[in-house]
Amino acid sequence: MSTNSLSNLLVYFAIFLSAFNLILFSITLSQSKKQSRVSNIAMALTWLIGTFLAVALILRAVAAQRAPMGNMYEFAVASATAIIFAFLFISIKKDISWLGIFIIVPVIILLGLAVIVLYTESGPLVPALKSSWLLIHVSSAIISYGAFTINFALSILYLLRVKGKLKSLPSPDRIDEFSYKVVLFAFPIWTFAVISGAIWAESAWGRYWGWDPKETWAFITWIIYAAYLHSRVTVGWKGTKAAWVSIFGYAAIVFNFFVINIWVTGLHSYAGV
Amino acid sequence: MKKQISAKQRTETPLPPLDFAGFLRWTWRQLTSMNTALLLLLLVALAAIPGSLLPQRTASILKVNNWKNENPSLAQIFDNLSLFDVYGSFWFSAIYILLMISLIGCVIPRLKVYWQSFNEQPQSPPIKIERFEGYRKIQLTNTSLNKIEAELKNSGWRINREGNGLTAEKGYAREAGNLVFHASMIFLTIALALGALFSYRGTVIVKEGNGFANTLTQYDDFRAGKLFNIESMPNFFFTLNDFVVEFERSINQTGSPRKFEADITLNGKDDLMVLVNKPFNVAGTKIYLTGHGYAPRVEILNQKQEIVYSDSITFLPQDGNFTSTGVIKIPDEKPQLGIKASFLPTANIDPMNGPISTFPALDNPQLFMTLWQGDLGVNEGIAQSIYRLDTTKMTELGIEELKPGETWKTEQGMEIKFLGVEQFASFQVAYEPGRFLALIGATLAMLGMFFGLGIQRRKIWVLMPKVQNGPSVIEIAGLAKSDSHDINKDIDKVLQKLGIIKIEKKGNRSI
Numbered sequence: 151m152s153t154n155s156l157s158n159l160l161v162y163f164a165i166f167l168s169a170f171n172l173i174l175f176s177i178t179l180s181q182s183k184k185q186s187r188v189s190n191i192a193m194a195l196t197w198l199i200g201t202f203l204a205v206a207l208i209l210r211a212v213a214a215q216r217a218p219m220g221n222m223y224e225f226a227v228a229s230a231t232a233i234i235f236a237f238l239f240i241s242i243k244k245d246i247s248w249l250g251i252f253i254i255v256p257v258i259i260l261l262g263l264a265v266i267v268l269y270t271e272s273g274p275l276v277p278a279l280k281s282s283w284l285l286i287h288v289s290s291a292i293i294s295y296g297a298f299t300i301n302f303a304l305s306i307l308y309l310l311r312v313k314g315k316l317k318s319l320p321s322p323d324r325i326d327e328f329s330y331k332v333v334l335f336a337f338p339i340w341t342f343a344v345i346s347g348a349i350w351a352e353s354a355w356g357r358y359w360g361w362d363p364k365e366t367w368a369f370i371t372w373i374i375y376a377a378y379l380h381s382r383v384t385v386g387w388k389g390t391k392a393a394w395v396s397i398f399g400y401a402a403i404v405f406n407f408f409v410i411n412i413w414v415t416g417l418h419s420y421a422g423v
Numbered sequence: 424m425k426k427q428i429s430a431k432q433r434t435e436t437p438l439p440p441l442d443f444a445g446f447l448r449w450t451w452r453q454l455t456s457m458n459t460a461l462l463l464l465l466l467v468a469l470a471a472i473p474g475s476l477l478p479q480r481t482a483s484i485l486k487v488n489n490w491k492n493e494n495p496s497l498a499q500i501f502d503n504l505s506l507f508d509v510y511g512s513f514w515f516s517a518i519y520i521l522l523m524i525s526l527i528g529c530v531i532p533r534l535k536v537y538w539q540s541f542n543e544q545p546q547s548p549p550i551k552i553e554r555f556e557g558y559r560k561i562q563l564t565n566t567s568l569n570k571i572e573a574e575l576k577n578s579g580w581r582i583n584r585e586g587n588g589l590t591a592e593k594g595y596a597r598e599a600g601n602l603v604f605h606a607s608m609i610f611l612t613i614a615l616a617l618g619a620l621f622s623y624r625g626t627v628i629v630k631e632g633n634g635f636a637n638t639l640t641q642y643d644d645f646r647a648g649k650l651f652n653i654e655s656m657p658n659f660f661f662t663l664n665d666f667v668v669e670f671e672r673s674i675n676q677t678g679s680p681r682k683f684e685a686d687i688t689l690n691g692k693d694d695l696m697v698l699v700n701k702p703f704n705v706a707g708t709k710i711y712l713t714g715h716g717y718a719p720r721v722e723i724l725n726q727k728q729e730i731v732y733s734d735s736i737t738f739l740p741q742d743g744n745f746t747s748t749g750v751i752k753i754p755d756e757k758p759q760l761g762i763k764a765s766f767l768p769t770a771n772i773d774p775m776n777g778p779i780s781t782f783p784a785l786d787n788p789q790l791f792m793t794l795w796q797g798d799l800g801v802n803e804g805i806a807q808s809i810y811r812l813d814t815t816k817m818t819e820l821g822i823e824e825l826k827p828g829e830t831w832k833t834e835q836g837m838e839i840k841f842l843g844v845e846q847f848a849s850f851q852v853a854y855e856p857g858r859f860l861a862l863i864g865a866t867l868a869m870l871g872m873f874f875g876l877g878i879q880r881r882k883i884w885v886l887m888p889k890v891q892n893g894p895s896v897i898e899i900a901g902l903a904k905s906d907s908h909d910i911n912k913d914i915d916k917v918l919q920k921l922g923i924i925k926i927e928k929k930g931n932r933s934i
C-alpha cells in the first residue's frame with residue numbers, strides 16, 4: 151500500500167471512530183458525574199483519533215515531500231486535527247469531556263467534506279506556494295482555527311445554558327470565562343497568521359495587503375474577534391451579546407474557508423479543490 | 424417575558440446637555456466610549472464585506488467592466504455607491520477615520536492615567552477580606568508580615584504596607600501592553616496611508632528576447648498614489664533572455680505549474696534568475712514575476728505579396744490550460760484588416776465546447792483565426808484595447824486553423840503564416856515605501872498584545888491581626904481585575920514560597 155493511500159485510510163478510520171465517539175460522548179453528557187468510565191473511554195478514543203489524523207498528515211507530507219498544507223483537502227484535515235488537539239491539550243488539565251460531543255460534530259463534518267468534496271491526490275506545490283512562509287502562515291492559521299472552533303462550541307453552549315438548557319453542564323458564567331480564555335490563546339495566533347500572510351504576499355506578489363477576498367475575510371474575522379475582546383469589557387455586552395459576536399467571528403472563518411476558496415476567485419484561489 | 428431596565432442601564436446613555444460646549448463634550452465622550460469602539464469595529468467588518476463579493480477596480484478593471492455589462496440595471500447605482508472601489512470609498516474611509524479618532528481619544532487619557540499610576544501606592548486593604556476570591560485563614564508558626572512583604576517584593580509585587588496589613592499589586596504591564604497595542608494600531612494605519620499615497624505599482628508583459636525600461640509609457644497598467652512623484656522613478660531596464668516553465672505531467676494534478684523561472688539581464692550587465700517568490704530589487708523598487716503566457720508569431724502578406732505584418736502577439740490566457748485569446752490589427756491596409764484568434768497550446772476538440780486546450784504546455788499548438796475586413800474603428804481617437812477587436816463595422820472573410828509552420832492562403836489571395844510560438848512573462852513592478860513602517864507597526868502590535876492579553880492585573884491582601892497568646896494567624900485573599908485569571912494560583916504560589924501549610928480553601932474552579 152502506498153503512503154498516500156495509507157494516509158487516506160487513516161482519515162477514514164478517524165471518521166469512523168469519531169462517529170462512534172459521538173455516541174460515547176452523548177452518553178457521558180446524559181450521565182451524572184460519577185459514572186465517568188464512559189467518558190474516560192471517549193477521551194482515550196479521542197487521543198486515538200488525534201493520533202490517526204496526525205499520522206495521516208505526516209504520511210501525506212512524506213508522500214508529497216512537503217508540508218501537508220497545499221490544498222483544501224489537506225487544510226481541512228489539518229484543521230480537524232488542530233480542533234482535536236486543542237481539545238485534548240485542554241483536557242490534560244481540566245475535565246472537559248462534557249464538551250466532547252460539540253467538538254466531535256464539527257470534526258466529523260470537516261473530515262466528511264474533506265474526503266467527499268475536497269479530496270485531492272497529493273502532489274507537489276504550485277510555484278506561488280513554494281515558500282517557507284507557507285508553513286508559518288498556514289500552520290498558525292490552522293492552530294487558531296482549532297481553538298476558535300472550541301470557542302464557537304462554547305459560545306453555543308453558553309447561549310443554551312443561559313436559556314436553562316443542559317443543566318448537567320457547568321454554569322453559564324464558567325463556560326463564558328472558559329470561552330474567553332480560549333480566545334485569549336487563539337487571537338494572538340490569528341493575528342500572527344494574518345501578519346505572516348501579509349509578509350508572504352509581499353514576497354510573492356509585491357504587495358502586502360491588496361484586499362483580495364481571502365485577505366478581506368481574514369481581516370473581517372480579526373476585527374470581529376477584536377470586537378469580541380472589547381465586548382467582554384463593555385457594560386451591556388458581556389455574556390449573550392459577546393457570545394453572538396464570537397459566533398459571527400466563526401461564521402466569517404467558515405465563510406472564508408468554504409465560500410471564498412471555492413466560489414470567489416482571487417489571487418489565493420489556487421487552493422486546488 | 425418582561426424586560427427590566429436596571430438603574431445602571433438607564434444611566435448609560437445620558438441625554439446631551441443643551442449648551443454647545445456641553446454638547447461637544449458629550450459627543451466626544453460618546454465617540455470615545457468603549458461601546459462606540461465596539462460598534463465601529465463591527466461596522467468596519469460589515470463595511471469590508473461588499474468589496475470581497477464584488478469585483479474591485481484596484482484588483483481588475485476588466486472584471487468590473489464585465490460585471491457592469493452583465494448587470495446593467497445595478498451598475499450605475501453600485502458605481503455611485505463606490506461599490507467597485509470599496510476600500511477607497513468615502514464611506515469606508517469615514518468609518519475607519521471615526522475608529523481612529525475614537526482610538527486616539529481612548530489612548531491619550533489612558534496614557535495619562537497610566538503615567539500617574541507609577542507614582543501611586545496600591546490602595547490599603549479592605550477591612551473584611553473574607554468576601555474575596557481565594558480567601559484563606561492560616562495559622563503560622565514562624566512567619567512575620569515583614570517576611571511576607573519581602574517575599575512578595577522579591578516576586579515583583581508592588582506593595583503598600585499599612586500596620587497589620589498589606590496590599591500587593593502586580594500586572595502593570597497589561598495596561599502598558601494594551602496601550603502599546605492600540606498606539607501601534609494608529610501607527611500601522613498611518614503607515615498604510617503613507618504607503619497608499621507614495622507608492623506606485625505597474626504591470627508589464629515582456630516577450631522572450633524583448634526588454635523593458637522603467638518609464639511610464641512602457642507599462643501596460645500603472646497606478647500611483649496621489650503624492651507619488653513620477654520623476655523620482657528609478658532608472659533601470661532589463662531584457663528577458665529566456666523563460667522556462669514546467670507543468671505536472673502525471674495524472675495527479677495534471678497541468679499544475681511546477682516551476683517557472685525568468686532569466687533576465689539587468690541594465691545590460693547583471694544576469695539574474697527571477698522566480699515567483701524571489702523578486703529583484705532596484706533602488707527600493709521590487710520586480711516580481713507574476714505570470715506568463717504564449718505569443719504566437721505571425722506574418723501576413725496582402726494580395727500584392729507585400730509583408731504587412733510580422734510580429735509575435737501576446738495572447739491572454741483564459742484558463743489553467745492556457746487556452747488564450749489575442750487580436751491582430753492592421754490599420755494601414757485599405758480596407759483595414761483584423762484577426763481574432765485563439766491559441767491552444769495542446770489543442771483538442773471538445774464535442775460540447777469545440778476546440779479547447781487540454782494541457783498548458785506546447786504539446787499540440789494550434790492557432791484558430793477569424794479574418795475580418797473593414798473599419799477597425801481605431802481612427803476615432805479613442806484609446807482601444809489591444810486585446811479587443813471591434814467588428815461592428817467589419818465583415819468576416821474566413822476562418823482557418825494552423826499549426827506552426829503552416830500557411831493560410833485566403834480566397835482573397837492573402838497569405839497568413841503561423842511561424843511559431845514564443846513565450847512572454849508578466850512582471851509586477853512595485854514601490855511601497857510604507858511597508859517597513861507597517862512591519863514595525865505590526866510587530867509592536869503583536870508585542871503589545873502579548874502583554875496586554877497575557878498578563879493580568881491583580882492584587883493580594885494579607886492581614887495579620889495581633890494575637891496575645893497562641894499561634895498567630897494570617898488572612899489572605901485577592902482580586903483579579905479580569906475574570907480570566909484565577910487569583911488562587913498567585914496565592915498558592917506565595918504560600919508555597921513561604922513554606923506555609925494551607926488550612927482553609929475556598930472557591931476553586933474546575934474550568
Ligand code: HEM
Pocket residue numbers: 376379380382383455456457458460522523525526527529530600601602604605608871872873874875876905
Ligand atoms: C482600531 C481599533 C481597535 C482595535 C483593532 C482594537 C483591538 C483590541 C485588542 C486586540 C485588544 C486586546 C489586546 C490587548 O489588550 O492588548 C483590545 C483591548 C482593549 N481595547 Fe481595543 N481596539 C481598538 C480600539 C479601541 C478603542 C477605540 C478603545 C477605547 C474606547 C479600546 C479600548 C480597549 C480596552 C480598554 C481594552 C482592554 C480590554 C481587556 O482588558 O480585555 N480599543 N483592543
